[in-house]
Amino acid sequence: MTQDNSFYGPLSDPAGNAGHTDHPPRVGFFTDTSVCIGCKACEVACKEWNAIPEDGIDLLGMSFDNTGMLGASSWRHVAFVEQQRPLGRQDAGLADLPVGPSSTQETAEVVADALEVAKRGGGDLGTAPVDLGFPSFDLPGAGTGAEARTEFRWLMSSDVCKHCTHAGCLDVCPTGALFRTEFGTVVVQPDICNGCGYCVSGCPYGVIDRRPDDGRAWKCTMCYDRLRDGMEPACAKACPTDSIQYGPLDELRERADRRLAQLHEAGVTEAQLYGRDPDDGVGGDGAFFLLLDDPEVYGFPPDPVVPTRDLMSMWKHAGVAASALLAASAAVFLGGARR
Amino acid sequence: MSREGAGRHGRGGRDDDGSRERSMVPKATFRSYYGRPVLKPPVWEWKVPAYLFTGGLSAGSALLAAGADLTRRPELARAGRIGGFGALLVSTYLLVADLGRPERFHHMLRVAKPSSPMSMGTWILVAYGPGSALAAAAELLPAGVRASLPGRLLRMAARPAGLSAALLAPGLASYTAVLLSQTAVPAWHDARRELPFVFTGSAAASGAGLGMLLAPVAEAGPARRLGVVGAAAELVASRLVDRRPGLVTEAYTTGRPHRLRQASEYLTLGGALTALTLARRSRAAAAAGGLALLAGSVLQRFGTFEAGVVSTKDPAYVVKPQRERLAARAEGGG
Numbered sequence: 001m002t003q004d005n006s007f008y009g010p011l012s013d014p015a016g017n018a019g020h021t022d023h024p025p026r027v028g029f030f031t032d033t034s035v036c037i038g039c040k041a042c043e044v045a046c047k048e049w050n051a052i053p054e055d056g057i058d059l060l061g062m063s064f065d066n067t068g069m070l071g072a073s074s075w076r077h078v079a080f081v082e083q084q085r086p087l088g089r090q091d092a093g094l095a096d097l098p099v100g101p102s103s104t105q106e107t108a109e110v111v112a113d114a115l116e117v118a119k120r121g122g123g124d125l126g127t128a129p130v131d132l133g134f135p136s137f138d139l140p141g142a143g144t145g146a147e148a149r150t151e152f153r154w155l156m157s158s159d160v161c162k163h164c165t166h167a168g169c170l171d172v173c174p175t176g177a178l179f180r181t182e183f184g185t186v187v188v189q190p191d192i193c194n195g196c197g198y199c200v201s202g203c204p205y206g207v208i209d210r211r212p213d214d215g216r217a218w219k220c221t222m223c224y225d226r227l228r229d230g231m232e233p234a235c236a237k238a239c240p241t242d243s244i245q246y247g248p249l250d251e252l253r254e255r256a257d258r259r260l261a262q263l264h265e266a267g268v269t270e271a272q273l274y275g276r277d278p279d280d281g282v283g284g285d286g287a288f289f290l291l292l293d294d295p296e297v298y299g300f301p302p303d304p305v306v307p308t309r310d311l312m313s314m315w316k317h318a319g320v321a322a323s324a325l326l327a328a329s330a331a332v333f334l335g336g337a338r339r
Numbered sequence: 340m341s342r343e344g345a346g347r348h349g350r351g352g353r354d355d356d357g358s359r360e361r362s363m364v365p366k367a368t369f370r371s372y373y374g375r376p377v378l379k380p381p382v383w384e385w386k387v388p389a390y391l392f393t394g395g396l397s398a399g400s401a402l403l404a405a406g407a408d409l410t411r412r413p414e415l416a417r418a419g420r421i422g423g424f425g426a427l428l429v430s431t432y433l434l435v436a437d438l439g440r441p442e443r444f445h446h447m448l449r450v451a452k453p454s455s456p457m458s459m460g461t462w463i464l465v466a467y468g469p470g471s472a473l474a475a476a477a478e479l480l481p482a483g484v485r486a487s488l489p490g491r492l493l494r495m496a497a498r499p500a501g502l503s504a505a506l507l508a509p510g511l512a513s514y515t516a517v518l519l520s521q522t523a524v525p526a527w528h529d530a531r532r533e534l535p536f537v538f539t540g541s542a543a544a545s546g547a548g549l550g551m552l553l554a555p556v557a558e559a560g561p562a563r564r565l566g567v568v569g570a571a572a573e574l575v576a577s578r579l580v581d582r583r584p585g586l587v588t589e590a591y592t593t594g595r596p597h598r599l600r601q602a603s604e605y606l607t608l609g610g611a612l613t614a615l616t617l618a619r620r621s622r623a624a625a626a627a628g629g630l631a632l633l634a635g636s637v638l639q640r641f642g643t644f645e646a647g648v649v650s651t652k653d654p655a656y657v658v659k660p661q662r663e664r665l666a667a668r669a670e671g672g673g
């Protein structure tokens with residue numbers, strides 16, 4: 001079962017399993033999305049430090065998210081989710097709605113309704129449909145009590161490569177370009193990768209991608225160069241709220257557990273950890289998250305499994321099919337020797 | 340990212356949830372991030388499914404050629420050897436050209452990695468190639484060289500070379516199924532038990548099709564029989580793919596992948612029926628049947644490939660089954 005264990009299931013020491021001796025402890029990211037303010041400093045710091053090329057400057061109409069997703073040239077991606085949440089014990093009946101398009105629609109409707117009563121029906125440039133209450137010297141909402149709060153909430157989360165314990169991308173790479181570092185992270189060597197593209201389909205999170213003009217696969221390295229110099233990754237360094245926390249994975253997991261308990265105590269029952277569990281389908285993530293809604297709302301797969309889990313069974317089926325082919329090919333000659 | 344898919348799987352939500360009433364039955368909707376795909380669609384284009392076909396064709400031809408050689412069917416052996424090697428050359432081109440950095444194709448040879456079916460496949464090809472090449476070279480010798488010493492040596496080497504290719508051919512025909520299944524692509528990973536049989540069946544049918552097309556009727560008996568057996572395996576296995584429970588099967592049974600695979604089914608069935616009947620008497624019918632088997636195999640590969648691509652583009656194929664899995668686990672008390 002040791003063989004199986006290096007493909008699937010909990011694995012205490014991925015770097016050691018990959019042949020590193022005397023290696024530093026496994027490091028990772030704990031991204032606590034409950035304190036993310038959506039400033040995108042991580043995205044910028046990552047691009048700057050790693051000299052990643054521009055990959056399209058677009059307005060996507062997805063709230064403040066104009067990056068869209070992780071890709072070959074976006075190794076950090078801040079997701080923005082706009083949600084209507086029931087207040088207190090009220091139930092607006094919106095809980096079943098998918099998050100994205102419907103809330104955008106809600107927003108649009110609010111604006112449309114308000115425009116009707118705005119000056120000249122909003123026909124003047126700069127006419128605000130609703131009084132947003134600033135500029136002002138008070139904190140937003142300070143003039144009123146909790147009863148004036150709206151049902152609206154914003155979820156923000158900085159996504160990144162998960163540096164899986166069992167990494168689908170690494171398992172399938174036929175050139176050895178992807179490798180497990182001494183820190184337990186997963187890194188592509190650009191001088192080895194020949195752009196076969198297998199890793200792109202091997203990743204259960206949709207992280208790694210091929211850069212079209214360059215032909216090679218790229219993803220987050222967890223700033224391998226900085227780690228080797230004893231520095232923290234650029235994104236964690238830049239994050240002003242410590243939403244992105246870097247450190248030895250064991251410590252991060254403990255810290256995350258404490259934070260989760262704290263939030264649950266404070267009544268934020270929807271808080272959940274994602275990718276923390278070493279028993280999950282990828283053996284736990286090196287980069288894991290505290291989320292305030294289900295993973296798929298942020299674009300994560302709810303229950304990812306490394307495809308390698310089924311490798312042995314797949315080869316067995318292929319073996320049976322191959323043997324059948326060989327037998328059939330022999331039999332067709334034995335069958336009717338005359339013709 | 341078809342709209343059609345969006346509506347069908349309830350991505351949009353507004354259509355099927357237009358009212359804000361709370362319904363009594365939980366909706367079969369799912370949540371996603373703006374309907375964005377969770378997975379990256381494969382970066383592979385037409386060259387990969389084309390290779391799935393040519394690789395299988397080469398394997399099927401090598402098997403037929405070896406049998407024909409051992410049972411003294413020179414025309415069938417010749418067709419299989421030359422056809423098999425030709426298909427191998429095309430395969431090699433397709434595999435190299437599909438790389439993002441074709442000039443680095445030899446980086447595949449730096450490692451042999453059991454966890455990567457592509458690495459295993461590379462080594463299968465490396466082992467298979469020389470046998471296939473030698474056997475074909477012996478067939479292609481100009482008459483003037485045949486009697487010379489090198490010519491005689493080459494012709495003596497042809498049989499063991501052809502046999503070595505035939506022994507490796509089943510590996511070549513089946514590893515591509517593992518190559519596709521060993522991915523996070525829902526439609527390929529979920530069909531992991533059936534795909535090897537679809538692919539080996541398709542390889543046998545295509546190799547047999549080439550034999551029926553190129554060899555005279557008198558020698559092509561084994562090709563016809565292999566065509567029937569291969570087609571049957573392919574048809575049954577691909578029906579099993581279509582019957583798998585769960586949402587992911589829809590990637591195969593709807594849209595373009597479905598149309599491709601349905602056309603493949605008709606052609607393969609037609610080819611097999613021809614092989615059983617008319618192809619035993621008429622060379623023209625045999626050629627038509629052979630072409631049908633070849634075309635059926637091509638369409639099968641493209642259909643299967645595209646089903647996988649479709650299944651990565653709609654987040655429903657990722658989120659829904661995984662949600663159901665989690666719910667089942669929670670119910671099971673785990």
Ligand code: SF4
Nearest residue numbers: 161162164168169203
């Ligand atoms: S499988 Fe995906 S998420 Fe995991 S290490 Fe590879 S690229 Fe990152």
Ligand code: SF4
Nearest residue numbers: 173193195196197199
């Ligand atoms: S594209 Fe590069 S990194 Fe990805 S699997 Fe192929 S060789 Fe490895």
